Amino acid sequence: MRKVIAVDGIFLKSRYGGVLLSAIAQDAENHIFPVAFCIVDSECDASYKYFFEKMRSFVLDTPELCIISNRHPSIGKMVSVVFPSAHYGYCMRYNIMMINITELINAVLLDERKFPITALFDVINKQFAEIFHERRMIFLDIGTKFVPSMEAIIAENTELGNKLLVHQIANYRYVVTGHEAIAIVDLKSKSCSFRVFDVDKIPCPHAMAVLRCQYGEDYGRRIYEYSCLYYTVDTYIMAYVEEIKPVPSEDSWQVPIEILERKISPPFVEPSKQNAAIAMQYSTTNVLAMKNSATNVLAVKIQHLM
Numbered sequence: 432m433r434k435v436i437a438v439d440g441i442f443l444k445s446r447y448g449g450v451l452l453s454a455i456a457q458d459a460e461n462h463i464f465p466v467a468f469c470i471v472d473s474e475c476d477a478s479y480k481y482f483f484e485k486m487r488s489f490v491l492d493t494p495e496l497c498i499i500s501n502r503h504p505s506i507g508k509m510v511s512v513v514f515p516s517a518h519y520g521y522c523m524r525y526n527i528m529m530i531n532i533t534e535l536i537n538a539v540l541l542d543e544r545k546f547p548i549t550a551l552f553d554v555i556n557k558q559f560a561e562i563f564h565e566r567r568m569i570f571l572d573i574g575t576k577f578v579p580s581m582e583a584i585i586a587e588n589t590e591l592g593n594k595l596l597v598h599q600i601a602n603y604r605y606v607v608t609g610h611e612a613i614a615i616v617d618l619k620s621k622s623c624s625f626r627v628f629d630v631d632k633i634p635c636p637h638a639m640a641v642l643r644c645q646y647g648e649d650y651g652r653r654i655y656e657y658s659c660l661y662y663t664v665d666t667y668i669m670a671y672v673e674e675i676k677p678v679p680s681e682d683s684w685q686v687p688i689e690i691l692e693r694k695i696s697p698p699f700v701e702p703s704k705q706n707a708a709i710a711m712q713y714s715t716t717n718v719l720a721m722k723n724s725a726t727n728v729l730a731v732k733i734q735h736l737m
């Protein structure tokens with residue numbers, strides 16, 4: 432998994448309000464990979480501190496870790512407290528990843544944002560359990576070393592590299608010319624003066640041309656030695672090997688006594704004409720007949736408030 436985690440908060444639309452905090456990474460196929468979800472009453476220092484502290488139990492605080500966001504000032508503040516070694520970046524620099532992730536989460540949870548908390552987590556759990564299973568199985572018989580999107584980049588860069596001219600200037604160091612630009616490639620340090628090879632960790636067209644010059648006919652196999660193992664099909668499948676288990680039934684929960692004893696008042700809700708109209712549509716009989724659906728959980732609450 433890339434060590435870049437995007438953090439965002441989505442406002443919930445249920446009667447109890449709240450914000451769903453999410454931390455998401457990207458896999459080698461640029462699919463979103465859920466890291467953590469948490470529901471808090473509002474976005475503030477205390478909420479993000481709690482969220483990041485829970486994340487620390489399974490996300491290592493290292494200089495290679497980068498946490499990005501496009502939102503609240505508390506995110507950057509608490510990243511520096513809980514993940515002091517990690518880098519923090521605003522969305523301006525990483526906007527494509529951030530927009531994709533936020534849109535996807537919003538799309539996946541469009542209706543569920545109106546659900547009560549337990550139903551919302553149930554949906555998140557089921558959706559990602561299915562996605563994990565699909566992704567575990569999808570590349571099992573694919574027969575390539577890297578995932579399809581990376582194999583496509585290798586093919587494209589190989590073709591572009593075939594049009595470039597290469598001159599060796601030292602052991603493992605080459606000058607590559609083409610398209611009126613000159614690049615210097617160092618195979619030992621796996622770097623190119625254009626920096627794409629260094630950052631993406633897969634040979635750029637310049638590096639492809641150099642590999643062809645250095646290894647001759649054998650260079651197709653060598654491409655993988657100069658690429659990051661992160662792109663292999665095996666690594667991809669390993670990311671999804673853990674099953675997402677369903678939330679156990681409520682009677683098996685071990686709730687601390689101080690939580691059980693805490694009295695929580697229902698939220699204040701201003702009665703409105705719209706609520707009254709909705710409540711009228713649901714007689715007690717209807718609610719009992721459809722009591723398993725989340726819509727009716729809301730209906731019961733609306734009647735209770737009347």
Ligand SMILES: [Zn+2]
Nearest residue numbers: 623625635637
């Ligand atoms: Zn290059």
